[in-house]
Amino acid sequence: MGRKRQIWTGSWEYKEGLVINLSLFTIGVFLEYFTSGGGVLSLMQYPFNLYFLGALIIALFVLWFAFRNTAFTQWLGSIPGAISAISLFLFMGLIMGFTLQTHETEPTFLHNIGFTHISSSWPYMFSILLLLLSLGITCLKNLIPLNRKRLGFTISHLGLFIVIASANFGGTQLQRLEMRLQEGRIVTYATNKSDNQVYNLPFAIKLKDFILEEYNPKLTIVNNNTGELMHGNGKNIVIIDSSMECSMMDYHIKVEEYIESSAKAGSKYYFNNESGSSPAALLSVILNDTAKVVGWISCGSYNKPYESLKLDSLYSLVMLFPEPKLFVSEIQIFNQSGEITNAKLEVNKPFEYDDFKIYQLNYDSNLGKWSDVSIIELIYDPWLPYVYFGILLMILGAFYMLWRGATKKNV
Amino acid sequence: MTWLNFPLYAIIIIFLWTVGLLLMGLFSNKRVLVRTAYFFILSGIIVLGYYIFNLWMVLERPPMRTLGETRLWYSLFLSFIGFAFYFRWKYLWFLVFSILFAIMFLFLNIIYPENFNKTLMPALLSPWFVPHVIVYIFAYATLGASSLVALKLLLHNNNQKELKEPEDLADNLVYIGFAFLTLGLLFGALWAKEAWGHYWTWDPKETWAFLTWSVYLIYIHLRSKNKISKKTSHWILLIAFIVLLVCWFGVNYLPSASNSVHTYSS
Numbered sequence: 001m002g003r004k005r006q007i008w009t010g011s012w013e014y015k016e017g018l019v020i021n022l023s024l025f026t027i028g029v030f031l032e033y034f035t036s037g038g039g040v041l042s043l044m045q046y047p048f049n050l051y052f053l054g055a056l057i058i059a060l061f062v063l064w065f066a067f068r069n070t071a072f073t074q075w076l077g078s079i080p081g082a083i084s085a086i087s088l089f090l091f092m093g094l095i096m097g098f099t100l101q102t103h104e105t106e107p108t109f110l111h112n113i114g115f116t117h118i119s120s121s122w123p124y125m126f127s128i129l130l131l132l133l134s135l136g137i138t139c140l141k142n143l144i145p146l147n148r149k150r151l152g153f154t155i156s157h158l159g160l161f162i163v164i165a166s167a168n169f170g171g172t173q174l175q176r177l178e179m180r181l182q183e184g185r186i187v188t189y190a191t192n193k194s195d196n197q198v199y200n201l202p203f204a205i206k207l208k209d210f211i212l213e214e215y216n217p218k219l220t221i222v223n224n225n226t227g228e229l230m231h232g233n234g235k236n237i238v239i240i241d242s243s244m245e246c247s248m249m250d251y252h253i254k255v256e257e258y259i260e261s262s263a264k265a266g267s268k269y270y271f272n273n274e275s276g277s278s279p280a281a282l283l284s285v286i287l288n289d290t291a292k293v294v295g296w297i298s299c300g301s302y303n304k305p306y307e308s309l310k311l312d313s314l315y316s317l318v319m320l321f322p323e324p325k326l327f328v329s330e331i332q333i334f335n336q337s338g339e340i341t342n343a344k345l346e347v348n349k350p351f352e353y354d355d356f357k358i359y360q361l362n363y364d365s366n367l368g369k370w371s372d373v374s375i376i377e378l379i380y381d382p383w384l385p386y387v388y389f390g391i392l393l394m395i396l397g398a399f400y401m402l403w404r405g406a407t408k409k410n411v
Numbered sequence: 412m413t414w415l416n417f418p419l420y421a422i423i424i425i426f427l428w429t430v431g432l433l434l435m436g437l438f439s440n441k442r443v444l445v446r447t448a449y450f451f452i453l454s455g456i457i458v459l460g461y462y463i464f465n466l467w468m469v470l471e472r473p474p475m476r477t478l479g480e481t482r483l484w485y486s487l488f489l490s491f492i493g494f495a496f497y498f499r500w501k502y503l504w505f506l507v508f509s510i511l512f513a514i515m516f517l518f519l520n521i522i523y524p525e526n527f528n529k530t531l532m533p534a535l536l537s538p539w540f541v542p543h544v545i546v547y548i549f550a551y552a553t554l555g556a557s558s559l560v561a562l563k564l565l566l567h568n569n570n571q572k573e574l575k576e577p578e579d580l581a582d583n584l585v586y587i588g589f590a591f592l593t594l595g596l597l598f599g600a601l602w603a604k605e606a607w608g609h610y611w612t613w614d615p616k617e618t619w620a621f622l623t624w625s626v627y628l629i630y631i632h633l634r635s636k637n638k639i640s641k642k643t644s645h646w647i648l649l650i651a652f653i654v655l656l657v658c659w660f661g662v663n664y665l666p667s668a669s670n671s672v673h674t675y676s677s
């Protein structure tokens with residue numbers, strides 16, 4: 001690379017980048033420290049987030065049209081500038097990657113310098129600003145005037161700019177409200193999980209039915225003395241169904257009868273569909289080709305005991321609780337003008353209503369299948385369309401890259 | 412066909428690949444034998460594909476949930492990439508490296524057998540599941556291959572002349588891998604929005620995916636103007652791959668991961 005260049009002279013490169021990064025980081029940490037780890041979110045509330053974003057975009061245009069030839073603008077749009085900006089952001093990621101991120105505000109040292117809530121801290125915000133400046137100048141450089149040869153990369157860069165800008169400046173307007181529904185009741189309020197504030201909604205929701213489908217339960221071996229599951233990395237776990245026959249350790253197991261929903265009467269299980277009924281199976285087990293054990297097992301439920309099958313002095317067979325396969329809430333939404341909307345909420349299938357997307361979140365896991373409680377989440381995210389637009393551009397950019405990447409580089 | 416049959420299949424695959432590589436290495440001037448070698452290597456890939464397909468059928472779900480299952484796909488893609496690049500550009504050493512790597516991943520699966528588990532939690536029942544994982548593992552395989560190239564270049568960096576081509580090979584692999592990585596990340600974000608309500612929450616797995624992505628991003632930008640020494644760029648590729656492995660396997664062990672939603676395996 002030839003002779004050494006004095007720092008801050010000529011065109012800036014990595015040395016300047018390092019100094020800029022270190023300064024931004026240090027100032028950020030100090031600001032965080034002097035506000036006892038308060039972070040930046042309170043400053044970024046609507047409508048201030050809009051003002052800041054507006055200021056950033058104006059700054060970009062001013063830099064590009066009025067100060068294009070300054071070392072700073074040139075650096076922002078250069079590879080060293082990009083690498084510095086990405087490195088600072090990467091460094092934020094590293095901190096997050098190694099320290100537990102929490103919502104707690106206990107005044108530990110790590111909290112006070114922002115490390116426990118990086119994504120809402122000052123250093124992070126500075127790194128976002130630098131990243132957006134660098135990306136922004138890079139986009140302007142290739143857009144005004146338009147550089148057709150680089151259009152593919154410019155689309156990536158522009159997409160990323162839009163995603164980062166709207167996720168970070170718009171993210172503060174995101175609201176996640178949790179609502180606890182009970183079958184048959186009408187609920188009109190929801191709780192914001194981040195500050196535990198209760199909100200009254202402009203509509204009401206009634207849970208008509210909560211449905212939980214389960215997989216068949218699994219069978220495994222347990223050590224009688226230690227209570228340890230002898231699952232043998234999955235070798236000794238099988239899903240029960242009415243025709244199952246298998247070997248585990250030295251035992252040969254056959255399902256004689258399987259009842260998906262049952263209750264015990266006397267020494268046997270019978271079909272039953274009341275709250276708390278549980279799966280049960282009649283098993284016959286051959287031990288070492290000689291002895292045979294026959295008996296019922298069941299995993300029980302919130303109000304029924306479980307039953308295991310003792311094989312010998314060491315081991316027993318147990319049935320594990322069935323795992324959920326699908327859970328659905330059938331709800332009715334009433335708005336103020338009296339309209340009623342029926343909807344089905346399912347994991348991975350949210351329902352859009354008003355300004356909200358409504359998600360199936362949870363249920364009363366103690367009651368499992370018999371839960372009459374469903375917890376849902378209402379999410380208000382007005383910037384989502386912009387994020388999606390940015391993501392779309394990035395996907396196009398990635399396809400462009402695939403197409404170009406396989407051809408030889410024009411070095 | 413379950414994981415219990417896996418060792419048998421793995422041994423057949425490893426046998427086919429080893430014979431193929433030996434034929435290729437020892438008789439590289441006899442066309443017939445090289446053709447036969449193609450046949451062996453391709454058969455290994457097909458047997459692996461067949462095993463995965465059957466596992467999918469038996470499990471009644473895509474075999475992409477556990478670490479062991481993702482390692483199967485990794486072996487499949489890596490051997491395929493090695494073969495495809497050999498077919499196109501005749502890099503024998505690249506084929507050898509990628510097959511050896513693929514074999515290593517099969518061995519890992521023999522040593523750490525997987526749960527035989529049909530169940531899939533509701534969040535994974537989504538049309539995004541398959542594209543997200545496939546694209547990701549394909550990216551991992553391609554980027555892993557680029558690190559193999561870098562390793563080779565670092566080990567033999569004295570005879571500079573013949574190395575121009577592998578340089579381009581590494582860059583091309585990174586370009587392709589990075590594009591897939593970006594797609595995987597974005598598909599993941601779109602899926603997360605549907606399943607969990609937000610596209611990005613800095614969950615530990617997401618954080619490490621972001622870190623992996625950034626290291627390759629830095630590599631691409633450094634290389635785009637050829638401003639750094641070749642050696643540095645090869646080292647970056649090796650480091651990037653370590654970050655990638657942390658993201659793939661290591662996250663579960665990090666302190667920051669105690670509240671991750673991406674819990675692999677059981």
Ligand code: HEM
Pocket residue numbers: 076077078079081082083085086131134135138141142150153156157160394397401593628631632635636
């Ligand atoms: C999706 C992510 C990104 C992709 C795929 C990408 C891709 C690329 C590629 C391939 C080039 C080389 C263009 C060429 O040599 O013709 C490039 C250049 C550049 N990139 Fe990126 N990049 C991304 C993100 C970023 C970020 C985050 C920054 C800055 C913080 C950045 C700043 C730059 C700059 C300054 C250049 C030089 C542009 C020029 O000289 O016109 N890029 N990018």
